[in-house]
Amino acid sequence: MHGTHKIVSKSQLSEEVFRIEVQAPLVAQERKAGQFVIVMYDEDFSERIPLTIADADPVRGTVTLIFQTVGASTHKLALKNPGDSIVLLGPLGNPTHIERFGWAVCVGGGIGLAPLHPIAKALKEAGNRVTVISGARTKDLLIMQDELAAIADEHIVVTDDGSFGRKALVTEPLGELCRRAPSPDIVVTIGPPIMMKFCAETTRPYGIKTLASLNTIMLDGTGMCGGCRVSIGGTTKFVCVDGPEFDAHLVDWDGMLMRLGTYKEIEKEAHDRCHLEMRIEELEAQGDGARAPEKEPAK
């Protein structure tokens, strides 16, 4: 039986953000902007973790994934190193619909900047004028900045704490762009759900078509579990096979946010335990020499 994929390189972009490049020639060849994969850190006990594809190199046969260690599972994934194998299934979901809209505004928040990159790139290549709004809590979490700056005709950077760029939320410059004449032809937003919700509210009064890429709870990623379901304009849709991108003005954001919190308490407990275990391991590694005498039998 085969089906695992080797990590060929790994780097840490900030305290919580990791980039891994994984050998997956067919996925690298087939994937298009907007698609995602499901990864597992092992084949027995791992959760199935959906991650958007940040980049792919069909020549090297690799895909690049960027993820933030937000819970126990992503922490365990971050412990994997080049040479280790992981489970990877994809590419999943429908590709972003790319065409020449005119002026496209791409809004990315935090880790969402990673999957925003291939979409912004594809929009640029299709002949659009591209404005990128990069947002993060703090300077450290701003990722893919060189890559996005290279594509963008205009690049606006904001941080919540003002440690880099403008001290603002992404919705502030987004609102300003909406008020320009002519206004943007399309807005694409990827990031924390609450950010995408407020991006949708920002563009709604101007009637600007806005797409959001959703990252909901998901098991198989092939339409079988229905865990990813979300109400779109009153109809239940599955993010894995109908999405992951939807008209942001039709998404039931509050319902989606509630569903995302389904396992919040359990996950917090697992996350805390995971930190505790990692701390114990660290201490053991440090303290091996110091505590060695204790292991000797008492005479």
Added chain:
Amino acid sequence: MSHKEEYIMDNAEVELARLRSAPVTPKVRMQIPPQDMPAQDPSERRHNMDEVALGYTPAQAMLEAERCLQCKNAPCIAGCPVRIDIPGFIGKVKGGDFLGAGKIIKKTNLLPSICGRVCPQETQCQAPCTVGKALHSVGKAVQIGRLERFVADYERTHGAVEVPNVASPTGRKVAIVGAGPAGLTCAADVRREGHDVTIFEAFHKSGGVMVYGIPEFRLPKVLVQSEAEVLESMGVDFELNFLVGRTRPLLSLLREDGYDAVFIGTGAGLPKFMDIPGENLVGVFSANEYLTRANLLKAYMKGKAGTPIYPSHRVAVLGGGNVAMDSARMALRLGAEEVRVLYRRTREEMPARAEEVEHAIEEGIIFDFLKSPTRVLGDDKGRVAALEVLSYELGEPDDSGRRRPVPIRGSEEIMPFDTVIVAIGNESNPLISQTTPQLQVDRHGHIIVDERQKTSVERVYAGGDIVLGSATVILAMGEGRQAAQAINEILQ
């Protein structure tokens, strides 16, 4: 094991010896009662994931085999979707040649330890059994399924699992999409002819519904694994974590990758929901999701598994099939205090296997017949708090021949629950047809095939739930077998 179980087993030996002290006439055979299968005590098993049924002892199996009349016309064979030589293998069991019995079964069924456990025998091989007919009760038919299970387990535990012969290489290549019952059966039959076979599976384990859906306590995963290992020893190649249609287009397999034929056995797809208000509240799950978390992703191993399961106290399961029984019994094992199955009709109309319903009742699952929810009610955090439930009565028979449930006006009541598991079936999986527009599907999205399982695309065959809708393991296997025959013919 309880005293009752010990008695059943000991008694079989005494009975068998007594029986064989005199000539066994058909009349005597008819007087032997069907052998109960020992099972874990309900009060114990509702707290563990171990298999519920424990299987026959050799004496019980031989005694049960003595009940078979060896009918010349063998009506039981016609009732079996894969046409096992049932009187043949039972004859061997009677004589104590359990490995010989296994060989007979394996001629037409590569997965007997699975079928012996999950087939709905009471509507298949055991339904036309002469003994059952004579005694006016299908429950008193020869217990063919239990015997099949015994033979398969005996073979495995005695290290005698034989790898079927594979003909010399033909140089032909066949791709199988999906490692469930249809795909595994098709793979085995095609491989026997000497063709190269690769199975593409989207999940990280092979087995399909047998690993993600059917719980450990009904079908131990080690059995599914050992059946897949037999295929590996036959030289079948498994590509896990490979989603045909997305990782590689279906037609590229034929046009670029050198496959001479493809079999699609992708199984069930999108879970159906009730389409009632509140179904997206936190705490409403499809049975697929609930069972996949618990089975495939081992969420019951708390602390070890990365996948969480919702902490439930009062669970409502909607539906009346095997999947509903599995969900209810799983919820109980995961710690729910009360589990109720809500079904629109009555016990007689339930599609679940009788044995599963009995086991569920023994374990303390409560059945609310003639009830169906109209709304899911949530608390201020968007979590399930209750169901609004409507009562029904049975009216005239509908197209399926079952009496149609008619709602009783004004009978709405509120039942408190924190978890709702929807087990009312699946729609077809849209992935293959979405990504392969050439493939013709019906209005439900099921792939259209001819009587040989051939699709609208040359050299592409399909079978199992992607063709049938929600069916059973054995029917899927039957289709896999039929497709294999057709594929083997075109590759001659």
